[in-house]
Every structure is written in structure tokens, then in C-alpha cells.
Amino acid sequence: MKKKLLLLLLFVLPFGLIFPQSSWIRINQLGYLNKSVKVAVLVSKENLNVKSFELCDAMTGKSVWKSKSVKPYGNYGAFASSFRLNFSDFKKDGAYYLKAGDVKSPSFRIGNDVYNGTADFLLKYMRQQQCGYNPFIKDSCHTHDGFIIFHPDPKVDSTHIDVVGGWHDASDYLQYVTTSANAVFDLMFAYEQNPTSFGDEYDKDGNPGANGVPDILDQAKWGMDWLVKMNPSKDMMFNQIADDRDHAGFKMPSQDPVTYGKGKERPVYFCTGEPQGVFKNKNRATGIASTAGKFAAAFSMGSEIFSKYYPEFAKVLKTKAVEAYELGVKHPGVCQTAPCVSPYFYEEDNWVDDMELAATQLYQYTGKNYLKDAAQYGKQEPVTPWMGADTARHYQWYPFMNLGHYYLAKSSDKAIAKEFTADFKKGIDNVYQKGKSNPFLIGIPFIWCSNNLVSAMLTQSHLYYTLTKDASYQEMEAGLRDWLFGCNPWGTSMIMGLPKNGDNPVDPHSAFSAVYHMQVDGGLVDGPVYTSIFNMLKGLTLHEPDEYAQFQSKRIVYHDDFGDYSTNEPTMDGTASLTYYLGALQAEGNKDQAGLIKKKVK
Numbered sequence: 001m002k003k004k005l006l007l008l009l010l011f012v013l014p015f016g017l018i019f020p021q022s023s024w025i026r027i028n029q030l031g032y033l034n035k036s037v038k039v040a041v042l043v044s045k046e047n048l049n050v051k052s053f054e055l056c057d058a059m060t061g062k063s064v065w066k067s068k069s070v071k072p073y074g075n076y077g078a079f080a081s082s083f084r085l086n087f088s089d090f091k092k093d094g095a096y097y098l099k100a101g102d103v104k105s106p107s108f109r110i111g112n113d114v115y116n117g118t119a120d121f122l123l124k125y126m127r128q129q130q131c132g133y134n135p136f137i138k139d140s141c142h143t144h145d146g147f148i149i150f151h152p153d154p155k156v157d158s159t160h161i162d163v164v165g166g167w168h169d170a171s172d173y174l175q176y177v178t179t180s181a182n183a184v185f186d187l188m189f190a191y192e193q194n195p196t197s198f199g200d201e202y203d204k205d206g207n208p209g210a211n212g213v214p215d216i217l218d219q220a221k222w223g224m225d226w227l228v229k230m231n232p233s234k235d236m237m238f239n240q241i242a243d244d245r246d247h248a249g250f251k252m253p254s255q256d257p258v259t260y261g262k263g264k265e266r267p268v269y270f271c272t273g274e275p276q277g278v279f280k281n282k283n284r285a286t287g288i289a290s291t292a293g294k295f296a297a298a299f300s301m302g303s304e305i306f307s308k309y310y311p312e313f314a315k316v317l318k319t320k321a322v323e324a325y326e327l328g329v330k331h332p333g334v335c336q337t338a339p340c341v342s343p344y345f346y347e348e349d350n351w352v353d354d355m356e357l358a359a360t361q362l363y364q365y366t367g368k369n370y371l372k373d374a375a376q377y378g379k380q381e382p383v384t385p386w387m388g389a390d391t392a393r394h395y396q397w398y399p400f401m402n403l404g405h406y407y408l409a410k411s412s413d414k415a416i417a418k419e420f421t422a423d424f425k426k427g428i429d430n431v432y433q434k435g436k437s438n439p440f441l442i443g444i445p446f447i448w449c450s451n452n453l454v455s456a457m458l459t460q461s462h463l464y465y466t467l468t469k470d471a472s473y474q475e476m477e478a479g480l481r482d483w484l485f486g487c488n489p490w491g492t493s494m495i496m497g498l499p500k501n502g503d504n505p506v507d508p509h510s511a512f513s514a515v516y517h518m519q520v521d522g523g524l525v526d527g528p529v530y531t532s533i534f535n536m537l538k539g540l541t542l543h544e545p546d547e548y549a550q551f552q553s554k555r556i557v558y559h560d561d562f563g564d565y566s567t568n569e570p571t572m573d574g575t576a577s578l579t580y581y582l583g584a585l586q587a588e589g590n591k592d593q594a595g596l597i598k599k600k601v602k
Contacts (some may be wrong), residue, residue: 022046025085025098025105026491027484029502031114033589040098041439041487043079048242050083050100058095059105065090067122070100077489077553082439107503112589117215119190120199121498122575125522126183126219127206128512129167129572131175131226134253135349136204136512137370140174141226141253142544144264147484149278151270160308163241163268166226167396170571171510173253175241177230178346181294182399185357187299188305189403190579191216196590197583213309216579221310228316230268231295234323239291242266242338249595250511267337273331278409283345284366287333293354296325300361305345318366325358326371338553342538346395350378353384355494356404364407375416378408382423388430391445391530400456400577401427406463424464431457432476441479446556448566451494451527452574454480458581481581484524489541490548490558496570497521507544507560509569516561523570525579530560530584539564 022096023044032038042050050072055065069086076082085098091110098105128136132143144166151157166175167183191198191214202213204218211218230238238572248258252447260267269280275282307314332351337347359374385394403471408420444453461477464470479487484494486502493504497519505525512518534540534557543565546557559568 004037006351009514013072014045024104024487024491025046025100026487027098027108027501029106029108029486029493029504030499031109031111033114033585034089034093034110034112034591035592036557037475038088038110039059039091039478040085040087040105041473042083042085042100043076043439043489044081044103044594045078046080048081048083048101050085053085053087053098053100055087055090055096055378056099059096062248063099064092064094066098073437077532077555079499081143084439088210094599100496106486106538107544112593115582115585115589116499117271117586119197119579119586120201122495122524122579122582123202123215123219123520125251125496125520125524125570125575127571128520130222131168131173131253132165135202137254139252139254141243141256142266143262144266146266146268147260147262148238148270148274149267152272156270157270158262158578160231161229161238161268163229163238163471164225164238165229166223166241167249167572168253169573170567171565172245172254172510173242173376174246175226176346177227177239177291177294178335178348178395179571179573180223180339181227181291181298183573184220184227184298185294185403186573186576187216187223187579188301190583191220191341192301192305193580194583194587197586208439216304217309221306224298224306224317227295227298227322230541231320231324234320234327234569235518235562236295237288237292237295238268238326239270239271242270243269243338244342244344245340247342251389251513252516255355255524271335273333278338278340281339281341281345282341284337284347285334287351288331288335289328289333290348290351290354291335292324292328292331293351293356293358293520296321296328296358297361299324299339300358300365304365319381321358321362322366326356327363328355328358344394346398347393349393349396349400350381350385350398353399353404356381356402357407358404360404360407362533371411371413371587374408375419378402378420378423382432383427384456386445387427387457388443389445391526391548392447393432394448401460406467409467410515421464421467423526424460425470428473428476429456429463430465432473435476435479436595438484441476442483442488443476444480446530446533448533449526449571449574450529451484451524452571454534454582455524455557455574455578456525458484459577460582462581481528481585484578485508487558488528488573489551489553490528491551492548492558492560494525495563496523496525504561505568505570507562507568509565520570522575523572524566525570526565526574527567528556529566531555535565540564540566553569 303318356377359370365368
């Protein structure tokens with residue numbers, strides 16, 4: 001987007017009028033709800049002294065509001081000075097831009113409808129990631145999956161099993177229960193919390209055409225069908241399909257040439273609870289509970305969510321939820337994904353959060369006494385360990401937030417509710433303390449998939465507010481929200497295609513766009529990483545001059561370049577996790593809008 005703008009300026013402006021810009025006002029390009037916290041960030045290469053700013057009508061250029069609510073934050077990253085410009089008190093609908101001296105922001109909207117349709121927009125990426133049948137390319141892929149590996153019974157090992165379906169994990173075509181089961185749960189959770197925020201314009205396979213089922217549940221069902229195949233019986237549980245031998249260049253999923261020695265079949269990893277890895281690189285698995293807990297949580301919630309649309313399927317899920325949970329109890333520990341050629345894998349080191357969430361769902365939907373189990377697991381990890389930390393290994397603490405705490409915080413048992421509400425707050429406060437001294441109020445560690453951490457903290461902060469009405473962290477929540485939509489050092493959205501006319505990723509690490517020039521919408525990209533991580537990872541190559549070069553710093557970097565898989569690769573699970581928050585903002589805006597209309601009618 002910025003490249004096109006630069007070309008336009010070169011043609012329009014006389015040569016002598018072109019000069020380097022040194023100050024910028026970063027805003028949420030998507031816009032702001034009328035009553036929400038609204039803060040822009042002014043960053044400059046110079047040592048500025050900003051005392052006031054004004055809001056201007058984007059159509060007329062006239063100043064409509066002025067303020068001295070300016071808070072300096074000093075140098076940050078690539079900038080010599082920075083300021084937070086708070087315009088939360090302005091709540092009138094319209095299109096505006098901010099101005100401080102000669103520095104102007106891009107235009108943006110204020111209105112209660114600015115988030116309408118955004119949660120459904122994310123589902124475009126989920127449909128594009130479908131394996132088996134892919135509605136994005138109107139073709140099928142990986143239809144021969146797969147053959148069992150690591151099964152202890154030689155009569156079963158290497159035999160065929162039908163596990164066709166699910167989603168590709170990111171821009172490669174690996175498939176993991178770890179991320180998929182979490183995504184299925186997140187999609188159902190988003191619907192459970194705000195059902196009116198989701199439409200019905202696609203069928204069960206992801207093709208255009210309403211089918212009477214909300215699109216977000218169509219996607220959850222697509223993932224759930226695959227989970228059932230990956231856990232066909234109480235003693236058969238699988239963890240992933242294929243491995244990093246898949247990393248053989250960009251290709252269409254229907255033309256995947258990678259072979260694992262059995263024609264077009266791909267290996268299906270049996271959950272043994274022990275370290276796995278076909279070649280020299282191995283994971284550090286210690287048990288099965290992290291995977292079993294995710295299966296059980298998804299199955300349990302699915303037994304309720306799908307009972308309206310697929311009653312017989314829902315009954316099957318209820319039984320499978322109990323069986324998966326019992327397997328987790330029997331085999332405590334983590335069931336990490338398996339590396340192969342390269343040393344990279346999802347290094348999940350915790351599992352009690354998965355079993356806690358599973359127990360809360362079983363308690364909620366079976367009526368049996370799993371509440372005690374949930375609380376005991378929850379006490380073992382009061383705060384998800386990355387919250388407040390400077391760094392962590394890749395997916396070391398996954399899922400990135402514990403929704404089990406949320407359900408326990410809502411418990412009718414007052415002691416349990418009090419304890420886990422406090423734990424919920426502690427995690428948020430840890431992040432707040434880390435970020436309160438920088439202009440973007442961002443206190444998350446810039447590890448691989450930092451945007452997933454942002455999404456997790458947005459979810460936790462919003463849920464905490466709905467539980468307690470404690471507004472202590474609402475400005476941080478707004479800062480994290482705005483970070484994803486362009487109020488960050490680079491001034492770019494982190495979601496492909498959203499907003500449509502804004503600055504958002506156009507060159508993601510994706511075969512669809514990089515090789516076949518197909519527009520990929522809806523995906524949340526990895527996000528910025530520490531410069532030290534970028535410099536350390538293998539195989540990173542920028543293929544074009546860095547359009548954000550002047551905003552990079554010695555601390556963190558982000559590149560809109562398909563060669564940077566560390567910051568610009570969209571992820572399926574991160575995208576799914578964001579559906580809750582955007583759905584909640586849509587519901588919030590519509591509620592305020594409805595209240596305003598009702599008031600006017602009276």
C-alpha cells in the first residue's frame with residue numbers, strides 16, 4: 001500500500017517539494033467506537049515538544065475539537081520523542097484526522113458500526129486454510145492422508161487411516177491438533193459469547209451460499225470433524241499430520257509434491273507421550289494431557305454448541321469429551337509437536353491449563369462434578385507464564401491465555417470465583433506493568449507470533465472487564481487493539497485486507513500471494529519480533545527493499561515481505577483467537593447504537 005502511495009507522490013509532486021518526513025501520528029485505521037478509549041501516538045525522529053492537538057473534519061478540513069491531553073513518553077525504538085494524544089472525550093460520528101502542529105494523521109472514522117462484519121472477515125482466512133476441500137481454490141488437496149507412525153503395535157503402525165480435512169497450520173501444509181483444537185474452541189467461544197455478531201453467507205464447505213448455520217460454526221464444524229478423525233476411539237489419539245519435510249518451497253496445496261515414502265499419503269503422528277522426531281531433531285514430550293485436554297475441551301463445548309444444528313453429532317462429542325479427558329488424567333504432561341529436519345517446533349511446556357479448561361467444560365455441559373478438578377489444575381498455574389516475562393520459547397505457554405480461569409471466575413462457588421478473578425487480573429497487571437512506560441502501552445514480549453499474544457491479552461482484558469467492570473486496564477486494552485490496526489511504530493495493520501483502504505500486509509509469507517498473486521484476506525500475521533530473534537532465525541531473506549526501514553530499531557522489527565516468515569506469516573490459530581474480540585466490539589457498538597435510537601424515538 002505504501003509502495004503505491006510513494007509512486008503516486010513521485011508523479012504528482014514537483015521534485016523540489018519532496019522532502020523526508022520526520023514525524024507521524026499513528027492511529028487505529030479501522031476507527032473507534034463512540035464511547036471507547038481513543039488515543040493516538042505521535043512519534044518523531046526529532047526532539048519535539050507537543051502541548052496540544054486538534055481533531056479536524058476529514059471532508060472539510062475544519063477543526064472541530066481541540067485538546068491539551070498530551071502525555072510525553074520520550075524516546076522509543078527508532079524515535080527520539082513520542083506522545084500519547086487522548087481524544088476519548090470526543091464521541092461524535094464522522095470521519096476525521098488529527099493534527100499536531102504540521103503533523104497530520106491518516107483519516108479515520110468514529111462510529112458504533114466500525115467493527116461490524118470484522119469478525120466474519122477473519123473467517124475468509126480460515127476458509128482459505130481448509131485442507132481436503134479448499135473453497136478458496138475450488139479444488140481438493142491431501143486426499144490420501146495418511147499412514148500411522150509411532151504406534152507401538154507393529155500391526156497398526158504404517159497402516160492407512162482417513163484423516164482428511166481440517167486446516168493447514170499456516171502457510172505450509174502441516175496440520176496440528178495443538179493449534180487446530182484451540183482454534184475450534186476459540187471459534188465456538190466467540191459464538192457463545194456474542195452470537196449476534198456472526199452472519200450466514202457460506203455453506204458447510206465454505207462455498208458462497210447460506211445454509212442456516214452461522215459461518216463461524218461452519219468453520220468450527222469443519223475443524224471439529226477433523227478432530228474426531230484424529231481421535232477415532234478412546235485409545236487412538238493422534239497429534240499431527242506431516243512434518244517439516246513439507247518445507248520444500250511455495251506450492252499450491254492441491255499440487256503438493258512432497259513425498260514421505262508412501263505415495264501421496266502423509267505421516268500421522270500417534271500420541272505416545274514420549275519424545276518424537278523422525279530424524280535427528282526431537283521434541284521433549286512428557287505425556288499426553290496437553291493434547292487430550294484440548295480434545296476434551298473442544299468436544300465438550302461442541303456437544304452443546306452443535307446440539308441445535310447436529311444433534312446426533314453432539315451426542316457423539318459428549319462421549320468423546322469424557323474419554324479424552326480420562327486419557328489426559330491417565331497421562332499427565334505435554335505432547336509437543338514433532339520436529340524433523342529443522343529444530344523448530346511448538347515447544348509447549350504446560351498442560352494443566354488444558355486440563356483445567358476441559359474440566360470446566362465438562363462441568364458446564366455434563367453436570368457432573370468436575371469443578372474440583374478444574375480448580376486443582378488451575379491452582380497449579382495461576383498466571384500463564386509469558387504474562388510479565390521478557391521472552392519465551394516458541395509456543396512455550398500455549399494456549400496463550402487460559403479460558404479455564406474465565407469459567408472458574410464465573411463459578412457460583414464464591415471462593416473459587418474470587419481466587420480465579422484475582423488470577424485473571426494478575427496476568428493482565430503483569431503485562432500492564434511491563435508496558436506502561438512506552439507510548440503504545442505494549443507490554444508483551446516480542447517473540448515469534450507476538451500478535452497472538454496481543455490477541456490473547458485483548459481477550460483476557462475484555463473478559464476481565466465484563467466480569468468486574470474494573471476499568472483499570474481499559475486504556476492498555478485500547479492500546480493493544482489499536483496496535484493491531486496501525487497504531488504501532490510502522491503504521492500498518494496486522495490483519496490482511498483490514499481495513500480495505502488502509503496500510504495492511506500485502507506481501508505475506510504465503511504461496512497464494514507470493515507465487516500465484518491471489519489476494520489473501522483476513523489472516524492475522526505473526527507480528528514484530530525482537531531484532532535479535534530476526535537475526536538468529538534460519539532462512540530469512542527480504543526480497544524487496546524494506547519500505548519500513550526508517551521505523552525499524554535495534555529492539556524490534558516488522559517486514560511486509562514474503563521472505564520474513566518470522567513477522568509476516570499469517571497463522572490460523574491466531575486468526576481464530578481474534579474472532580472473540582472483534583465479535584465483542586461489534587456487539588458493543590450495536591448495543592450502544594440501539595440504545596441511542598431507542599432514546600431518540602422516546
